[in-house]
Amino acid sequence: MTMESAKLPDGPMSGLVASAVEYMVDAGQRNVLFLDIMRKRGDQYREHVAQTAPHVLQYAAELVIDGRKLAEPVNYALVRIVPPEGVEIDKNRRPFVVVDPRAGHGPGIGGFKADSEIGVAMKAGHPCYFIGFLPDPMPGQTIERIARAEAIFIEKVISLHPDADGKPCVIGNCQAGWAVMILASLRPELFGPLIIAGAPLAYWAGVHGKYPMRYSGGLLGGSWLTALTSDLGAGKFDGAWLVQNFENQNPSNTLWTKQYNVYSKVDTEADRYLEFERWWGGHVNLNAEEIQFIVDELFVGNNLAAGKIEMSDGRKVDLRNIRSPIVVFCSEGDNITPPQQALHWIPECYADVDEIRAYGQTIVYTVHQTVGHLGIFVSGGVAKKEHAEFSSNIDLIDILPPGLYEATFEAKGEETASSDLVVGHWVMRCEARTLDDIRAMGGNSPEDERRFATAKRVSEINLTAYQKLVQPWVKAMATPQMAEWAHKMHPLRLQYELFSSENPYMATVKSLAEKAAEERKPVSQDNPFLAFQEQMSKQIVHALDSWRDSQEAMSEALFLGIYGSPALQAAVGIDPKSTPSARREMPPEHRAMLEKRISELRSRIEDGGLREAALRALLYIGSARGMVDERSIEALRQIRDEQGGARMTLPEFKMLVREQFFILLLDQGAALAAIPNMLPDDLNVRREAFRAMRRVLSASEDITGEREKRLRQIAGMFGDAVEEGDRESNVAPFDSKAKAS
Template sequence: MSDRSEVSREKNPGIFASAIEYLVDCGQRSVLFLDVMRKRGVQYREHLAETAPHVLDYSIELVADGRKFPRPVNYALVRIAPPANVELDPKRRPFVVVDPRAGHGPGIGGFKADSEIGVAMKAGHPCYFIGFLPEPIPGQTIEDIARAEGEFLKQVIALHPDAEGKPCVIGNCQAGWAVMMLASIQPDLFGPIIVAGSPLSYWAGVRGQNPMRYLGGLLGGSWLTALYSDLGGGKFDGAWLVQNFESMNPSNTLWTKQYNVYANVDTEAERYLEFERWWGGHVNLNAAEIQFIVDELFVGNKLAAGRIKTSDGKVVDLRNIRSPIVVFCSKGDNITPPQQALGWILDLYEDVDEIRSYGQTIVYTVHETVGHLGIFVSGGVARKEHSEFSSNIDLIDVLPPGLYEATFEAKSDQTANADFASGQWVMRCERRTLDDIRAMGENSPEDTRRFVTAARVSEINLAAYRSFVQPWVKAMMAPQYAEFLRNLHPLRLQYDLFGDDNPATRTVAEAADNIRDHRKPAARNNPFLALQESYSKSVVSALDAWRDLRDATSESLFLAIYGSPALQAAVGVDPNSAPASRPKMTEEHRRALDTRIKELKSKIEHGGLRDCMIRGLLYVGMARGMVDERSLEALRRVRLNDRSSRLSLPQFKTLVREQFFMLLLEPDASLNAIPKLLPKSVEDRRHGFAVIRDVLSASAEISGESARRLRKIAQLFGVDEKGEGGVPAGRKAKAS
């Protein structure tokens, strides 16, 4: 608690006394603030001096070192040691967190106890972390990293042979697209995938917002990336990426972040230094890596379009992913807004039926306010969204294919079967259509054509730079000069200027220690503190106004320049053409789909009580349009206590999917077949129907269309709605 909060005044001491009190407080805070900046500089140098710097809040054990692979990379797989009060269940699927390499060092996914790793371990899951070293291996590529991560996942799977399901993989920010690319190439390695704050559709957005998507076009494309890489001697300084993030919110970068420490220096120093340890841990990328990212993803937007190929000719098609995909984004995220996190779904699929045709399950959730970094480091987000995803990952894994939105309702005394829901929230997966995503905003055809034009201009400018300028830049850039320029980067320089190497800061530590012993904070009701806060707000308002003007101007320039029919025609874009259509379904997939449909139809009249129970449960549940975690927990308990041979989770998932598709393909035939598949035992049929009824009632009262469908299932099972009666179900029980 702040010392200021402990200071009380019986009465107003007068304006002169208040001024003296404030000046003393202000002077002391200024010295303490400089000491915090000094500590930040010292911390920065100590962090960079570490061989494998990270900010994980856990003990780790090295499992695999990517530097020793045939194609070496600067990545490693580590096992997270659980805290003393956490017990892991070896049969629960492991979680693997992949950290973003976006200019900062590794560890953000386990930055705090309340983190993605923390909540997963609390749910009993073994946890692993894929991080990286500050310096890339010469010659490593994005494809090399993806294949290395595939090897890491193979090792995790081998370490957990008894786990029910493949690893759940979390990709934060830039790691999200890397995980999705790997999952499209090697889908068999993955359980559910969680992509948090990850930009997958880089052109997507709405006018008046998301100005970062215009940056590539306004800079003339990716030639500048190549120039900075050449000036870095073949390495790209990640500090430039961090600077892009900081420029998005100048009021926070230039004022609020530092002012908050100055104004509350007695309480905020530790939290500030903890965050700056990660924020200032700048790392480097190879020129080839960053060029791929900018050309193929940021400017080219080729991932969602299915236009990226591996070195052996494989197309990176996100529709090949077979694992459920959970997309977590926020309206408060100005780096990866919901449109960029979800737009790839519109780029790839015509409708939900096409999503189902690929056997795909996509679950998304949209936070209302949290910012980009809050998705990974906010304790409130970890305790709610990430905790619910971790606790209900098996629920997500067995969801029937389709598009869902995850919603969360706080538990209360009125929550039915509250013990069936883990944590303090009840998670529901509600059925959605592509129109729900379109409602968040999307580009017009004209705007999409502008981005296509910007991508063409980028290709032309990059080719010109490589032909006429790059040879000269490379020839004059010695490694020592590149390192000198890297150290002069403004973001790096701000840490060094306040370090102990600066003679002006050497006396600050001693003065700060003396001030702490004689600290005299001003009273909270001091009028000059109110004046200080008012001034701070005016600075923030001015910087925000400048940001809004800058963003509006940038958008207008981009739209005007790349909307020019003359420029479009000059770079080979037809000003009257429609934007490129979504990737077509391949003939190979269509043949496989036709074969699968025939196979499923042939299975409609095969099975037993278990098949009928799942078929009936799905038929009634479809009327609700959502799946509640309490119903899945009730079903899980039934599965674990099954009197016959117990199904594994993958077997149960297969059963659910097959019955779901049968109902979609041939609803009447699927229902009419139930009486033929049921056992003759009245007791077994009663038990089967009771399970259906109990699972459905675990989350909500059965009413309306659901109740009508349940009565239909009761007739097919030859029982009444209470599960009583014993007339054998026969052919007279026909589906309407």
Template sequence: MAARKTFSPVQEYCLDAWQRSILFLDILRERGNIYREHSALPIPNVLHFEVELVRDGRTLPRPVNYGLVRIVPPAGVTIDPAKPPFIVVDPRAGHGPGIGGMKPNSEIGVALAAGHACYFIGFRPEPEPGQTIEDVCLAQAAFVEEVAARHPDADGKPVIIANCQAGWQTMIMAAIRPELAGPILLAGSPLSYWAGVRGKNPMRYSGGVMGGTCWTAFAGDLGEGLFDGANLVANFESLNPANTFWQKPYNVYAKADTEGARFLDFETWWGSPVLLNAGEMQWIADNLFVGNKLATGALRTSDGVRIDLRNVRSPIIVFCSWGDDITPPQQALGWISDIYAHEREIAANGQTIVYCLHQSIGHLGIFVSGKVANREHREFATCMGMIDLAPPGLYEAVITDVGPDTAHPELIDGRYLFRLEPRTLAEVRTIVAESPEDDLRFVTAARVSDAGLGLYRTLFQPAVRATMTEPMAEALRALHPNRMRFAIFSEQNPLMKYVERLAEQVRHARQPVSPDNPLLAWETSLSTWIRTSLETYGAARDAWVEAVFVNTYGSPLLQAMVGLDPVAATAERHEARDLVREADEARLRSELEPRFEAGGAAEAASRALIYVSLPDGGYDERGFTMLKELRAAQPAASRSSMAELKELLKEQSLLVRLDEERAIRAIPKLLPKGTDQREATLNAVHSVLEAHGAIPDECKRRLDRVDALFNGKGPSSPSESAHV
């Protein structure tokens, strides 16, 4: 310290800058070495937890490079065999597997802490020859079956957490095999790729501005039938040039003494691109990125089965964020308004859809943020049973802090109150910001893409395939910038051994600059200027891309050239949706007609609960906790399973929604003859309703009517009740 006082501010800053440069280079050296070691592993992943292989996808009738592993519970964690198991599915979107369990405090960690057995579906870095997206979805179905079979005592089907691109994969699986899964949590998952708003979400324009998916086919041919996931990583990084080219590396340089470990942990995952079959990537680009066919029900399996998201029987939870520039809320939620015209259709179809909006977290934070894990993911894990039992409909999950004025805090698990608030399709459309004009532009882009792909396959693909060899393809992958920037700083570069020695010397003689050094302030200001300049460039580039897309594909001439009739295209889509809606309503009425006066005390109680709650429409975990306590108090022999209770509540909800008055007037016919049994049933209804705190006036009026019906002396209609 005495020596430092003899330094001028310039000398002090220059010494610190030189030392930080050496430490920064040493961190890059470590990153390069980790990249080489990680890439050499047969199954590279970043899972924090110990695992046991359960099923290898290569042994399936249609082999895939996916596998199912069981997460070994850490010491001190107790698994409840009655709780449904959780399955975390990682995205194959360029990076390797493990993002859902990188840290103890993660999606896997909170599920384990809640007492659920956990499984993980990951993948090897190279695909099996000939594997298709359909093969992958069928393999996931086999894995879910395997998990369910291993937990016969679980009170519910396996819960699936699907991250990012694993979301559409899981939804396809659930649409093909709707009987397999329990609740499905889609975390940052895009399902409606055309959705977005002007001035934001520039990634949705990429396919159209590039001219279509012929470049995807070209990249697959250059890879000798393999598509390099490093290209997808590069696309993600291009969204934010300020962070990619300056802020992230500068942050490590500026905090070279402390930032290394965190940086290396993340880069281990970020810097491990995997491969896809060219056919897999072409299917994704044609049908999802550019075609947007999943949200519109235009996809079919190889044997002709239509992939319709309306067929999914599991509750669907969509977790998205306004701070996500890769999967904005519009793309996460747009599929709902694509396939439904009104929230009544969702209920009539027996689907439960819940969405949860974070205000600021970025795309990766949805999976890896400790704060998100402690709040949102923990609440999802502890309240998944409540979501599974919720009557069909559209809800928003609202998570609030438990305060001193919160009623019945003893019924709440943890620091937050989880509540389902009813929502309308109009509210979803406000979020999605639908634009029929933009949809026509994307349809035009998709048709241009199909034409371009056909021309490439006819005119150029034979020559490219004849030219490429496997060694050439491997060399191109090795020279990809997203690989070279890691490898070049590893110890394959002989100069980096000198950096390691210098870094050891620097750490022994480290002299950080004083926080009040004027040159350090100048450095910070320069960094801010560089970041701002790159952000300005990024915004200008995005505006240019949007303008090119909008003006090119909005041209009436181009739309006419590709055979697009705007009026017919819109009418055809709405006509198909209306036909499905009418068929569903007719089927529902036919199935439920005999059920209004069928059942007993359980049907009467659940029908009363739904009727009284209807004006408020919301449900929170306090009522669910009370419901579980009442169920646990019943004799084991007569206790309904959670699956039976779910079907009961679903049916009674549909009856009330179909004909509220008829359903309520029938309650006395469902009640047991004994007065004590009626009283016990009514007390149970009161206990669940009062667990939420004060009952709203309209709900209280309805409860008074239910009391009268249970006592056999009340009015049979709301108008009569109002005069009592």
């Protein structure tokens, strides 16, 4: 019998054999195509690291300042983002400055896609600038020197936009978030609103059973290992080790899912995978002094929120010195910077919301439910929602009265009231919160605080011992040639190099992949062997996740047991019975300044005219709702535009809002009693002002409940300026158009 005449048996077996043949052909082709994608990844990596200034920005940029040419040179640079065709920039709008994280990867992630922090800011009409860095630090470069350089960069942006309606909005992602906060505490006059995305600020914070990275410093014996790694690198710390820490947090994704996703979707996933890997594989270096500061002062020391970081000139870094609104964006799905680490600096710095107000501070936070660490500043969906709303409503955030707020987002639909006042696809609200809302997310007990304090002290002891006993020998042994060899042999780099075209065996893969692409026969989706493949993948993921969970549980138990030992705590000088308190008292000089300001405001309760009276009334009525809606602010802006003539600048308006807010806070009764005497005699002017107030108040919803009661109270103060119809229908919006919408 010839092969041509051979037939598969009839029945179920023939279908199974056919499915097996179909799957084997598809799997063979996918194997070859997957290996070719790995080859392209390796070649892409080699091309990327060979560049002088590698980055992943998707936008053209013009160099403004090269940090290497400053009096204190750094490897950072300020560039202006060139708007793509079709995007119009309003030069009078405040500029945005995106600072990228130097946490092992190269720069550009803030402008990685069209739907990115930079992209949505430009779509909102803002000029955009970017602060990035080169792969290798300058000799003698420190975190403090970088801060001074970034201050020069921001000063330059301010000088380029003298007519802007506010100081620059600065976005700090991840590591750049805490760096921006340090600079803003030292140079508060340079900043408009700050957007801090996925940035750890309270490094010990967390809850049991989650976020094991915070235990790493203690389990490794502290920062001596950081010093050893830098010494073996001849004074440089390889950022690939930081990336390795990220990889270790999710072994199922690192070892399986990321590659399997490409293998299983080899016909569609190559471009997306290679795009991300271009950034993920672009590792950078830090000076030994830089990484030692980061580990000692921040991750192990937790000194930022405690106000214990001191600059070379003796100034303390105190986050309470920041005067710009702070927007904190974090996620429940982020196991690198969980909400506790992003937000618990607030209760560490302030006793309550009144103290936040006493410092004139406005803090807005939002907590995403699922997105991971990188997704906070990489995800297109997040960029089109949260970051787009922050960009569109940055002026709303800037003029919010001092306090603590949570930003919430509601999708705009046909039923949305006053939808014409909504700038984007979401309605943003800032709802008043208290510190109890943050504490409710969970945090450390006093016992946990003692454990971390003990780990900090052990780290200091071990580092001192290493520096005195071992470091001189390591430095003498570690030559630049040895450091370069170790750099090249890092496992994360080898995985790119080994699969690049430099490997002669990969030439065969390239030719086979070309043939496989020509003869490609994807398997049908109902193939039983494909279903078995997917099931096997899920089992592998489950096994790796289970292994990770067991390792994390063991790590937590070890940390809690070792550093919870009363004997160890007493040995390193920690009182086992103490109740640590991280919160600081208000400095006497600030309290004296505050009392002086209170006296000044009390003396000005009766000062002002129609503008001050109307704004005071708006704040009084609006505070009953406990939130600020972007539609109300847009309505107020439109009213200001309609009035024409000389207008207050945004900073002037912000100061007026704060002054009237604090006057109401100090003595509400006297503040309201003064309103009638502040109004002009012209009834038409008073009537028009009252109608404008109602238009703002009704922009987002009908005026009901306590707001209606307060509006009637204010109407009585305006007296004859309110028409009879207005007195009887305070619930209705001002104009029919708003009511209909």
